[in-house]
Amino acid sequence: MSDILEIIKARDPGEKEFHQAVQEVVETVQPVLDRNPEYRHAKILERIAEPRRVIMFRVPWMDDSGEIHINRGFRVQMNSALGPFKGGLRFHPSVNLSILKFLAFEQVFKNALTTLSMGGAKGGSDFDPKGKSDNEVMRFCQAFMTELSRHIGPNIDIPAGDIGVGAREVGYLFGAYKRISNEFTGVITGKGLGWGGSLVRPEATGYGCVYFAAEMLAVQNESLKGKTCLVSGAGNVAQYTVEKIIELGGKVVTLSDSSGYIYDDEGIDKDKLAFVMRLKNIRRGRIKEYVDKYSESVYTEVDNTLDYNPLWNHKADCAFPSATQNEINEKDAQNLVNNGVKLVGEGANMPSTPEAIDIFLDNNLLYASGKAANAGGVAVSGLEMAQNSMRLIWPKEEVDSRLRIIMKSIHQSCLDAAAEYSVPGNYMAGANIAGFVKVVNAMLDQGLI
Numbered sequence: 001m002s003d004i005l006e007i008i009k010a011r012d013p014g015e016k017e018f019h020q021a022v023q024e025v026v027e028t029v030q031p032v033l034d035r036n037p038e039y040r041h042a043k044i045l046e047r048i049a050e051p052r053r054v055i056m057f058r059v060p061w062m063d064d065s066g067e068i069h070i071n072r073g074f075r076v077q078m079n080s081a082l083g084p085f086k087g088g089l090r091f092h093p094s095v096n097l098s099i100l101k102f103l104a105f106e107q108v109f110k111n112a113l114t115t116l117s118m119g120g121a122k123g124g125s126d127f128d129p130k131g132k133s134d135n136e137v138m139r140f141c142q143a144f145m146t147e148l149s150r151h152i153g154p155n156i157d158i159p160a161g162d163i164g165v166g167a168r169e170v171g172y173l174f175g176a177y178k179r180i181s182n183e184f185t186g187v188i189t190g191k192g193l194g195w196g197g198s199l200v201r202p203e204a205t206g207y208g209c210v211y212f213a214a215e216m217l218a219v220q221n222e223s224l225k226g227k228t229c230l231v232s233g234a235g236n237v238a239q240y241t242v243e244k245i246i247e248l249g250g251k252v253v254t255l256s257d258s259s260g261y262i263y264d265d266e267g268i269d270k271d272k273l274a275f276v277m278r279l280k281n282i283r284r285g286r287i288k289e290y291v292d293k294y295s296e297s298v299y300t301e302v303d304n305t306l307d308y309n310p311l312w313n314h315k316a317d318c319a320f321p322s323a324t325q326n327e328i329n330e331k332d333a334q335n336l337v338n339n340g341v342k343l344v345g346e347g348a349n350m351p352s353t354p355e356a357i358d359i360f361l362d363n364n365l366l367y368a369s370g371k372a373a374n375a376g377g378v379a380v381s382g383l384e385m386a387q388n389s390m391r392l393i394w395p396k397e398e399v400d401s402r403l404r405i406i407m408k409s410i411h412q413s414c415l416d417a418a419a420e421y422s423v424p425g426n427y428m429a430g431a432n433i434a435g436f437v438k439v440v441n442a443m444l445d446q447g448l449i
């Protein structure tokens, strides 16, 4: 184990997701450090793996029956070498410091890859919006922002959505910030289209991930047309991944939530996707209801006694994990390979365990890791910031075309960096190296800070 990992594990022993994210980067950037001894001398790994600042706070709020609840709020401001801190907020009961530090760490390199001027951060709370009324969610968001507002700003730190934080939550958070600060600014991205949001931001992560997959396939003289795809999740990223795959002629046969998954052999078409969007975004129901409506499909409940996820055990060409971290383990990866899957595009952040990644690489899959594949979301957040600064709104075609150009450029940066450091075709190593070099050079230019 390298020195830096020993230091981190000794200092924060319980943070296994954070260790996992750091380990992947440390391992893949070794050739960069070997070629540039000044990075080691500057203790760049030690600096890059320590957050600039971590904010943790109490969030007291009252439910509709008058009972008081106390949640914990966080913001991890990891690195601002390239621009103001930038990254999403996650509201989910599993949220803890380890998960937010891993997400903030990955965000730094992802944001660097976008070519836009953004540092990296992540935040959120162990609050669970599921089953809460709109008023309860609003009161929680107002309580959360009462503290968070002291630490963010349009030139300091610009949050956005992530798991459990969608259009509704962003609206309440923005309203609370505006009331406290008495300013209407672009302090958060993913805003409503009528009040400062960018067209294509809701679609951006899913579309971007599919654009990246299409780029990888194009290098092999292939396309998504006629390809069968497995998609996990049923939230923002999954929905727009499905929409774009359908548009490019592919067929999606699965979707999931934390209770189970559906398999539709005939494929999820536009009408079925519209049903899922209404189910998830408006009615806030469970994916199980898909089977009541489309009886040719099959629902399988999560079974925690299994050591694999049956969603990844169907014949397919491509897989797009779009739910959460570590949702593909070693066995799932082997099942994907055995079922003929040749491409994995990570819409989610760190959805594959290190053992799963080894299997993808050993079997020469086209494997696009999250930092590259899902960077389209934060990229269009960056475009939203640009539009807010100009007080202009770009048309849909313009934002979509910029998103395509950015995904194309990330794809090329990954290939170039991988080739330069003798791991040709390894998109994961290429993404880590390209992001790392950009951030550390900026850090060195800015002195010992």
Ligand code: NDP
Residues within 6 Å of the ligand: 092, 094, 161, 162, 163, 164, 165, 166, 205, 233, 234, 235, 236, 237, 238, 256, 257, 258, 259, 322, 323, 324, 325, 347, 348, 349, 374, 375, 377, 378
């Ligand atoms: P949403 O909240 O819209 O959807 C999340 C989906 O994943 C839901 O279907 C949810 O099911 C499922 N899910 C969440 N946690 C778990 C879990 N622990 N086990 C099983 N299923 C789970 O979030 P997003 O679509 O925005 O985010 C999905 C992934 O994409 C995350 O990893 C996020 O970090 C990443 N991402 C998101 C971006 C964005 O712009 N939104 C940008 C880049 C990456 P249920 O409803 O049952 O909880």
Ligand code: 2IT
Residues within 6 Å of the ligand: 086, 087, 088, 089, 107, 110, 158, 159, 160, 161, 162, 189, 349, 374, 375, 377, 378, 379, 381
């Ligand atoms: O993980 C991510 O990149 C996001 N959740 C989006 C962050 C953003 O600032 O748009």
